Amino acid sequence: MLQVESLQQLIQGCIKADRNCQSLLYRRLSPAMMVVCLRYSRNREEAEEVLQEGFLQVFKSIHQFRGEGSFEGWVRRIMVNCSLQRLRSRSHLTPVITLEQTKEEPAEANIVYADLDAKELIKMVQTLPPMYRAVFNLYVFEGMKHREIAEFLGISEGTSKSNLSDARKILQSAVLRSNIIAKPNQI
Amino acid sequence: MDKHLHNIDQLFKDGIEGYTDPPSDNVWSNIDQQLDKREVSLTRYKYKIAKYAVAAMALLTVSFAMVLLVKSKKAQAPAVPTDSAVVSPGSKPSLIIKENQPQQADNKNSNAGTAQKEENAVEQNTAAVPSKTDAATSLPEQKQELKKPVLKENNVTVSTTTNPVKQKTIAAADKKEKKPADKINKENGQNSIVVKQTVIKENKPVVLQGPDYNYTITKTNTETSLTQSNSFTSQIAWLNEERMSNPYAGKTAVPVIKAKRFKPVFSVAAYYNPEHVTNEVSEGKVVHREDRREEIVEGEKVKQSFNYGVQLSYQFSNHWAAVTGVGISKTKSTILPRNLYARPVPPAPGQNPPPGGDVKYKINCTAGYAFLPSKSGSAPASGDSIKALQSVNTLTYVTVPLGMKYIYKINRFALNAVAAVDMNILTNGNMQATVTETSGIKTQTNVTVQGLRPVNFSAMIGAGAEYFASTRLSVYLMPETNFSLTTINKNTPTQTKRGSWGMQAGVRFNF
Incomplete structure (x- = not known):
């Protein structure tokens, strides 16, 4: 679990587009978020692509995080959205029932x-x-x-x-x- | 069944939740690259916005200037007659005022009729004003006649005394008469005064503009007066002489119509300009991993940047001035903690490297690089690493600008636009680094940054407003942007072009 103070500092740094803070935040959250992406993806390569898109979205929208609730949960939602977006864009979201x-x-x-x-x-x-x-x-x-x-x-x-x-x-x-x-x- | 399904859910939830799986390293590399691209695109976007903002500001400034100009002209309108009068060049003219009968509104009389009324007017006012014969008298006498020019009616004729025969009254508001001024001018020759409009309305002075002097006829409800003023500074001496004898000279309250000669103005301004630095860093001479642009740019932030100095300005025309001066520009950047690696020090030009090579810890920054001195007896081997705590890079330049300034003055305000080329002479480029030895001891060293050009050039453009508190003292505020024309370094891991946005504030003294 991330420490609140250091997390706040990292968020503030990421809002200022501080690459060091972005790197640290990525290193802290990516292992857990990778599992989220793996669950929604077909394979590891696809999961890594989603993870990449997700973190770019996180860094782009981090100023919108209002501090309400868990930051990790917020990032997780972005990962889920990115995963589903990818599924939708590739027309994978059609039920396949054999x-x-x-x-x-x-x-x-x-x-x-x-x-x-x-x-x-x-x-x-x-x-x-x-x-x-x-x-x-x-x-x-x-x-x-x-x-x-x-x-x-x-x-x-x-x-x-x-x-x-x-x-x-x-x-x-x-x-x-x-x-x-x-x-x-x-x- | 439900229980089984529930168990399946629980099986997966318990088994996967809390599990972590680090992604491969290239994911961050890709993110890093994407972020770099985004920064570039954001910078381009910002520049685009700035470009539009500058264009909008320029448009607003021009519109504002136009409005002020129109208002200014309107404000001057009462003092400047719509129909001008001209004194032809020649010797010092002396004037008389001749009164006429009132011009009736319904009296669209012909030239003959006008002449008749003129004669009547002369006859009726013989006692009060000079006649044609009086006009030919000497100058002192004329002055005496001008002393109390009583005008009973609306029409006035002005003419030189040197050609009294040709003196002629122009019928006021006689629109049938075509270009009377031209006719009279031809008839009267060199010393004539031509008056297109002779109706003098109360409290609306008529200015007769000549190449040497201006004459102003003012009518109040009680009397009509004539004043004379110089329009050219070259005639001041003569005018002063005239003032001694002519009580009416130099009393004009009406602004000179035109023909003002510009007097060059030299000014000195002291300014301060806090800046926001936007460096453009590209890949340079990369030898090792730590020389990569991303490694260097990441973790380096401009902490403070400003410049101050003295600006000299020589205004040689109404709108243009040459600008130069001298300033000090200082930029301080911080570099976050990073690992430093021992690398061979390149030998100085013309020198051979020492046996075994000279290996020192190298620290990179966007401005250049520096080698940290090693303690005697503990020279590192190439590839050894050491942890550097936060380092500070300071660059100081003496800046000499040379440019042009456009000035548009409106009353107490002036709108300025400046474009200049700056010559930046490096006076100091150093790096203060704190490293942690293997023993845990922190050592602070101050080293010179290598790879910096001794001189680089940049361009500056800015536009702002100036307020004249008095004729000599003014304050100004000018947003400006500065961008490098050449890189500030060479043969370095990164090639850096400096750019900045700033707000120059200054106080100017006009001599």
């Missing part, structure tokens, strides 16, 4: 999850179709409601729910396939 995916059986009850590598989990999320990935990320990580997601992505609330459900199924299948589940009925 028959195999929809027919996939949900996981068994009482499954116990073993220690999962974050990298593996991110890769699983990256395998989701763009719209599922967007809905899943917004719902699970950004804590948005279906109504908000529907407004945010310009889809219906029902579509949002459906896409989330499908995304979950796909992820469950992926988890099962990757054999990272512990024995069932063990809690």
Whole structure:
């Protein structure tokens, strides 16, 4: 977590376009923001491009940060917006539902999850179709409601729910396939 | 089912949240480059705005000047008759005033009729004013006649006494008479005074303009008076002589119509000009990583920049002046902490490098570079590094401008525009660096910045306003911009062209 005082100094420096402060701010926030971008992107290269665009946007708009709420949260929102903007611009935000995916059986009850590598989990999320990935990320990580997601992505609330459900199924299948589940009925 | 789905959500949330993954180094490099491009575009945008602002300011200034000019002319209008009178060049003329009968509004009389009225007027006022015969009398007598020129009616005839035969009254407001002034001028020859309008209205003086003198006829409700004044300074001596004998000379209250000769003005101004520096830094001679432009520009900030001095101005015409002077320009920049690397010191021209080479810690700045002296017995090896705390770079120049100034004076105000070329002579370029030794001891050193040109040239343009508190003392304020015509350094990691915006404020003394 960033220290408030040093963060304020960095923000002030960035407002004055001080390159040193911009560099320091980037070094502090980029590891966490990279994960955000990875979740919304197909691969690492795309995530780095989004990260780059996002930070440029941060430095451009940093004077608009009013100090209300967390600065990290503000930067995170910019990263999410940039990620979704990229998806929209490349026409990726169209639901892609394959028959195999929809027919996939949900996981068994009482499954116990073993220690999962974050990298593996991110890769699983990256395998989701763009719209599922967007809905899943917004719902699970950004804590948005279906109504908000529907407004945010310009889809219906029902579509949002459906896409989330499908995304979950796909992820469950992926988890099962990757054999990272512990024995069932063990809690 | 829901529970399973919830578990999936939780699995991913718990597994990914809090996880960090540093991006590759080239992401920041790309951001850095993009930011540089943005700075350049922002600077261009600012210059564009400034260009439009200057154009708008110039337009406003011209409009303002035009309005003031028109107002000024209107203000002068009552003192200057619309119909002028001319005294032809020649010997010192003496004048008489001859009264006429009033010109009736409905009396669109012919020349003959006018002549008749003229005769009547002469006859009626014989006792009070000089007749044609009187006009031929000597000068003292004429002065006596002018002493109390009583004008009962509206018409006045002015003529020289040297050619009384040709003296003629012009009918006032006689529009039928075409160019009476020209006719009379031809008839009267060299010493005639030609009057186009002879109606003298109350409290509206008529100025008769001549090449040597101005004559003003003023009518009040009680009397009419004639005053004489010089229009050229060359005639002052004669006029003074005249004043001794002529009580009416030099009493004019009416401004001279034209033909003012400009008197050159020499002035000295003391000024102070705080500046905002906008350097243009480009890649120069790059040998090592730390020589890269980005490395040098990053973390260097101009802390303070100003110039002050004396400006000499010689105004040789109504609107133009030559400008020169001498000033001191000082710029102080701070360099944030950075790693310094030991590099071989290039040998001085004509000298061979010492055996094994002379290696010192090198510190770069946009102005040039400097080598920090190493302690005896602890010479670093090439590539060694040391941490430098905040360093300060100071550049001082003596500036000699040479340019032109356009002046547009309006009453107590003047609008000025200046364009000049500055010769900047380097007097001091040093770097104060504080380094931390491996033992933790901080050492402060003051070294000379290398690579700076001893002389560089820049151009200055500015436009501002000046207020004349008195005829000799004035204050002025002038926004100005200064930009390098040559780089301030050579054979350095960066090539720097200095630019600045400033607000010059000064006090001027006019001799």
